[in-house]
Amino acid sequence: MTATRLVTGIGVSPGRVVGPAALLPDPVHEPPAGARLRPGADVEAAAGQVADAAERVRAALDAAADAATGESAELLHATATMAADPSLLSDAQARVRTEHLVPERAVWEAADEVAAQLAALGGYLAERVRDVTDVRDRLVAELTGRPVPGLPTRAEPYVLVAHDLAPALTATLDPARVLAVVTVAGGPTSHTAILARARGIPAVVAADVADVVDGVVLLVDGAAGRVTVAPADEDVARALAPTSAVRTFDGDGRTADGVRVELLANVGDPAEAEAAAASGAQGVGLFRTEFAFLDRTEAPTVAEQVAAYGRVLAAFDGRKVVVRTLDAGADKPLPFLHAAPETNPALGVRGLRIAGEHPDVVEDQLTAIAAAAAAHPGTTTWVMAPMVATVEEAEGFVAACARHGLGTAGVMVEVPSAALLAGPVLAHAAFASIGTNDLVQYTMAADRLLGAVARLSDAWQPAVLRLVEATCAGGAAQGRPVGVCGEAAADPALAVVLVGLGVTSLSMTPRALPDVAAVLATTPSDVCRRLARLAVESSCADHARAVVRDALPVLAELGL
Template sequence: MGETLRGLGVGSGVAVGPIAKRGAPPELPAAHPVDDVETEARRARDALVAVSADLAARAVRCTDPTTKAVLDALSMIAADPDLDEEVRSLIEARTDAPHALHAAFEGYRELLAQAGDYLAERAGDLADIRDRVIAIVLGVPVPGIPDPGEPFVLVADELSPVDTAAIDTSTVLALVTERGGATSHTAIVARSLGLPCVVACPGIMALRDGTVVAVDAAAGTVEVGVQGARLVELRAEGADREARLAAVGGPGRTADGRAVALLHNIGAAADLDDVVDASFEGVGLFRTELLFLDRTERPSVAEQRDAYARVLRAAAGRKVVVRTLDAGADKPLPFLARRAEPNPALGVRGLRLARELPDLLDDQLRALADAASDVPGAEVWVMAPMVSTPGEAAAFVTRARNVGLPKAGVMVEVPAAALRARELLVECDFLSVGTNDLAQYTFAADRLESSLQDLLDPWQPALLGLVASCAEAGRLLDRPVGICGEAAADPQLAVVFAGMGITSLSMAARAIPAVRLALAGRTTAECDEAAKLALGSVDAASAHAVVAGRHRGVGS
């Protein structure tokens, strides 16, 4: 029996398998003076072009907009004209291509590191590009996701966006990183892929490739050197869990039958391909921004009507909660051509945009009502983002009713809305809590600021308290209150939310089975207890620990 490494668990589930570490950077051979400058310069340039093209192709394939933007930027770095010139002049001074590339990248890495804290991450990405380019020049394997030829546990110091965009969930069993935190890039990706994950796990990089480990995400442990009877036992448990995951179909509910609908987050009708089956309960968040991005003019009512009707048809009569355009100061759209605001997160965004452009919202509501009439049996719910007051909620509901939309609700993303959840819900049909923004505004911590990620941990009791007050309002008024942020995909948090009385959880398709299984393994009383324990905790870590400790073993 080997040692057990401890880290921060993300999600749930146990995976057993051999580890394979992210490819090591290529070693630089001894430097040698160059004779044929032209050939050497061509080798360097060809490698830069190949890496740039590869990154651009990954960006095209990538469906996550944040990762896509990063990949795009990295592709441009590999094709940078200044970098190319620098490499060329080093080679003209008779430096060989690998050393010229290394020196040129190193110069920029220092430059970026000096330019400011927020570029430190890009400096790390630069090392990633450098290693890829040098590997190509040397003709050695390009560092990245390994391919050991069998399913494996992916181990890395930390995973870059380039890495995570390449993860194939049919071969990667789990993720373990030496560094990182609960809201690091790796953790977010693990949640959306539904993979067991342990981050901030010191010692993992010291293991040899092929070492068989058991990753327990709920416990945050990595058992090293699993073999013999223990391996058989864990494999049997794993197979049993797989079987239970496959077996618990149907609507989301606790062991004793409290319903918690498990819904999908989507951006287009294509996201519903292959997911509409007997267990499909509907869409909890249809983001409509896709239609509006990269447009110089706003889409017409007819065009919107077509796009919405496609989604309603794909949902086959199940509920579709449509979020009206969530853009503005924080997410500018070309056709809006708005003035720059000093504080976009606190500015004119979401429903607030309708203060300046009421017809934009009315057009969208009209298109949605038209789409609903095009699709017999469609169940359309509409909700507004960034609502702060009952007055705003009432005004939105009136506009939705005016075009004949029967169900209108609002998102709770602002503490003011959560503090007045009951008054808000009096004015509308349902609430949907966006936990990412609610955390950002509750803790006054920017979602994109990596040094503040601990404040944005969804287990923060202050955040859970606000969610609980929304759930309480729902119970009092007997109206649905759902969650559609990142937190909804966490199986352990799902139990806590069920205990609060949340009626639906909306997440990426891949995250649903584990959440369904976690709920099916708990009674209503156990969920209530988990909620009480989490809400009574002093901080995020103890909230997580107390729920994980108490409820480990059943279904996770």
């Protein structure tokens, strides 16, 4: 009988569930080294098998992407593109032709070569190694007739336990089958965290569950970041005791004493817009436009962009939509914009910096946004630029927007320099929106996708909260609103702190709106300010989180 024990990790998606552990199946085994074709075998036919397998894998991933939306679709399409990577396929085929390796061994060695090159480059590119091995396993499975790596098959819903999850696999999680996700690796802003939250699946990452056995009962608290292995019956009953009726959002964000807080939705593509509008969101605080540029060898035309953006604006007629211009680079590389690899893409040409090398791309996008806004006058359209680091960049972007008739132009605050210069920046920009995912990464020097530094990659870090406070102070000095559109906004406890620091709007996955609204509605603004001070003055992220959660009994009452 397994002894009861408590494992503490990082809670990244709220919810309490109990279910049997289901371990992610072992990866595809490495084909034997030196495995070669039989003498006299058709070498060209064997090389052709590599291309055929790659096409089948690509098609399957693209089909899954077409059935998904937002981040899930983007990640599946990105993995599909990697499956058809010409350099990987040509290397594998060359190994078949010159060394007479069997196709599966040739693919394995070619993928290992690509992975080694990415690992040596470091930074974001090193994180792509996980994607390469995922594609490698899919290709080898296809070539050997084995099941494609995927989720466990069980008769009952389960808690998925894994060292880590490939983005393509995370994107296909079915909430009806997967009660919760617990991983050894990963951080608060990893793809696993973002997608689990978007799909409403409780999740805990960076948890020591490597020795958990298949079938053992797990009690997962995705808000508190706790996993109880083999919990006692009374613990299960207490954790799953009914808290309240299913919550909805009435479209009016406010604190207990009536201070208004705009509660907005993050939208990744037009397919998400209608559901976000139906959720009661007061508007869109972050409309990511990258979807229009993915899987393309050249930028979309202005007409294509007008049509795509117009679908989102139409869904939010009578409300506000904040459109973010293209944020390519780092974890969203686009071949037609980034021809040469960068040593450290996270610190390279990304976001607004693209305008310096490809001004036509940004100019066309502003033209399209302006045309879409003109076609939907009932929607209030704001525009903001990502990765603004200087006052000059803010001034230049605002001027560019003005030339296109876009009168409300703002900036993303994602790097410390923008937070520290918030006053001068907002002397030009009409508003600021804090992207906490990147702000954490750049403040803490911790790759937000790297599990090894997950404890640093946390929006509760007091240093990050001080930068949020500085941004809000700069906004107040200029009479400009400051919002948050990173994953931090979806954490009900952290939302209280952000409002206490002076944030006026919170934009999040639509699923989080009812929980955030419910907690704010029971918390007076003076309590928000008091808890914000406690968090800012804490010594570490864990202490900040604990002291705030302990002061908000409503979280336990609501099961958060």
